Amino acid sequence: MPDWVPQNARHYLAHIEAGLPIRALARAAGCHASTVLRQVRRIEAQRDDPLIDAALRRLGTYQRRSPSFGPEKDHATMTAIARIEETEIDENRLSREARRILRRLSESGAVLAVAAEMDKAVVVRDTADGGTARTAVVDSAVAQAMALKDWIACDAPGRISRYRITALGRTALSRLLAEQESRLRGFAEAQTAFSSGRALEAALDDTEDSPQRRRSGYALSDSPLTALARRRDKTGAPFLSDALVSAGERLREDFELAQVGATLPPDWDLSQPVGPDDPRAPLRGVEGARVRLARVLRDLGPGLSEIALRCCCYLEGLETAEKRMGWSARSGKIVLRIALQRLKRHYDETTGPGGGLIG
Known part of the structure; x- marks a missing residue:
């Protein structure tokens, strides 16, 4: 059974699918039988949830492979097992x-x-x-x-x-982000021991004034783009339209898919051709995301590319971005809107109207 399956679900499947007694499961887990019983009852009460019910049906196939069901299995069960194993997640x-x-x-x-x-x-x-x-x-x-x-x-x-x-x-998200950050920092320290690590040092510099520190002035539930989209201009219209917000989210998707943990390294020459000559040629996977990211940053140019990276990808607040880039107060939102307009035009020309969100 996959490692991510929680213990209470394992007990439920072992009891329901394999027919193992509650007391036997409790002895194996080193807990009281009432604890396992409560876990089984809780999972049973959650089966009205469509996703949980589907997950338990999928995982039940693993349980039915156990020796307690005997060596002979019907063809339908074996086919279902093979189909699930092909798509199972780790x-x-x-x-x-x-x-x-x-x-x-x-x-x-x-x-x-x-x-x-x-x-x-x-x-x-x-x-x-x-x-x-x-x-x-x-x-x-x-x-x-x-x-x-x-x-x-x-x-x-x-x-x-x-x-x-x-x-x-939310607790799990904080833990997963912290683990990812720890891996990135550990990788950077290991690389520094064997090479100059200039790009990684720029990516993971922990000084107070470093623009790559990836400390956001906004909570995850309130990114700079969504905050600006709620503002209104003098006519009462949203300061950022949905199309501009979608363009910024498209850039963020490519940024995350490319697993880029830093801004462009200082020796990355954006004047050089990137990827296939045809800008509409299909680009897939991590390498495709890197090519798309390099193209759009080259199209935006200095200044616009930096504010787009800071606010769309690193989720820096506008005030923080203005301070670190040496701009006057309240000028960042205007420049950011110009960058998003240029970004939307780039995606319309290369992937068609709407920006082609990856999902």
Whole structure:
């Protein structure tokens, strides 16, 4: 059974699917039988949740492989096992996807929409004009794992169920982000011992004035773009339209997919060609995200690319960005809007209208 499965779910499946007694499970776990009984009853009460029920049905197939079911298994069961093993997630993938999805769910008004019999779940959030915008897409298997671990919860299951991040989910997100930061810093220290590590030092410099410190002036639930989108100009219109916010989120997706933990290294020459000659040529995976990121930063140019990276990717507050870039007060939001307009034009020209969100 996958490592990410919580202990209470393991006890439930061992008792329900394999028929193991409560007392035997308690002896193996080194706890009282009433503890295991409460765990089993709690999981049983959660089976009305569509994601949890689907996760338990998937994991039940693993339990039915145990020797207690005998060496002979029907063809349908073996086929189901093979199909599930092909798509099953591991601990590393769950952590990587959970960082991305839980971060999106931490934004104001964000929910995870799950439709019955669909292979994907979608994160949507409310926009300033009263509509909704899609911010991420995740495999249903990952959503099932997050629900089983109580990171997300559904208030009213239905044809389209809506899940919100829980207190445990916010705690898990903080832990996952801290672990990622620790790995990045440990990797940087190891590289410095063998090389100059100029790019990594720029990425992970821990001095107070370093723009790469990745300390945000905003909470995850209130990024600089969403905060600006709620502001109104003199005419009463949103200061940032949904299209501009989507362009900024598109840049952030490429930034995270490329696993870039820093701004551009000082020796990266943006005047050189990047990737295929055709800007509309399909680019996939991590390398494709790096190529797209390099292209858009080269298109924005100095100044605009830096403010876009700081506010869209590093989630720095406008006041912090203005101070570190030496700009006058209250000038950052104007320059940021110009950068987002240029960013939207770039995505419209290369991926078509709407920016082509990855999900």
